Amino acid sequence: MFGISTFCLHDxxxxxxxxxxxxxxxxxxIMDEGLHYLESAEPLMSYSARFAIHAPSRGTxxxxxxxxxxxxxxxxxxxxFLIAAEVNAGVVVHPGYFAWAEERAKAEGKLVTSxxxxxxxxxxxxxxxxxxxxxxxxxxxxxxxxxxxxxxxTPFALDVGHAHQNLCLLDFLQFPAxxxxxxxxxxxxxxxxxxxxxxxxxxxxxxxxxxxxxxPVIEVATLEGVHESIRNLTRIRPP
Numbered sequence: 001m002f003g004i005s006t007f008c009l010h011d012x013x014x015x016x017x018x019x020x021x022x023x024x025x026x027x028x029x030i031m032d033e034g035l036h037y038l039e040s041a042e043p044l045m046s047y048s049a050r051f052a053i054h055a056p057s058r059g060t061x062x063x064x065x066x067x068x069x070x071x072x073x074x075x076x077x078x079x080x081f082l083i084a085a086e087v088n089a090g091v092v093v094h095p096g097y098f099a100w101a102e103e104r105a106k107a108e109g110k111l112v113t114s115x116x117x118x119x120x121x122x123x124x125x126x127x128x129x130x131x132x133x134x135x136x137x138x139x140x141x142x143x144x145x146x147x148x149x150x151x152x153x154t155p156f157a158l159d160v161g162h163a164h165q166n167l168c169l170l171d172f173l174q175f176p177a178x179x180x181x182x183x184x185x186x187x188x189x190x191x192x193x194x195x196x197x198x199x200x201x202x203x204x205x206x207x208x209x210x211x212x213x214x215x216p217v218i219e220v221a222t223l224e225g226v227h228e229s230i231r232n233l234t235r236i237r238p239p
């Protein structure tokens with residue numbers, strides 16, 4: 001069984017997106033941005049599906065050296081935690097970025113501080129959260145497995161497409177993950193195309209997912225791509 005991100009229908013209202021996804025899956029990840037931004041849990045309460053929430057990332061930075069921005073980012077994610085608590089959802093969080101290469105070490109410290117803050121908040125509200133690896137974007141943290149030490153004991157969310165873009169998917173698969181994002185690309189662009197349309201070998205991916213007993217989330221750009229991904233993933237026989 002596969003979960004589906006509302007990213008595939010980001011141009012529709014959240015209610016319209018949910019109505020189209022409910023017949024396909026009982027596990028939906030809300031892309032908490034744009035038209036799908038959640039001001040409360042109310043839009044989710046009338047559905048019987050399980051939910052995960054991808055915390056807002058476009059305007060937040062939990063590694064910011066500017067303390068007011070770091071604190072505000074934690075506050076935004078806390079609001080996401082409060083909504084997640086009402087619908088028993090886990091939350092995916094981006095690790096943030098540093099503005100200048102010379103500031104990386106200080107930003108690492110801010111990231112560690114933020115993860116400590118979020119861990120306390122997650123425990124307080126009984127909300128699990130996961131830190132996602134990033135694509136090949138300048139100054140972002142967690143692009144390779146060598147940076148996993150930064151998140152300590154925080155559960156890891158493996159974005160397969162991002163790892164492939166950074167040429168380290170097989171290395172990332174050696175580490176346990178608590179959450180998975182599935183999408184394909186050509187190894188260069190973070191295109192979020194359907195599984196099978198790019199150059200990722202999903203055999204080892206599915207083997208790792210089954211080993212970790214996690215329901216993965218398909219995070220592709222179109223609903224047609226969701227259906228194609230499901231067809232291709234169900235044909236895979238892991239090595």
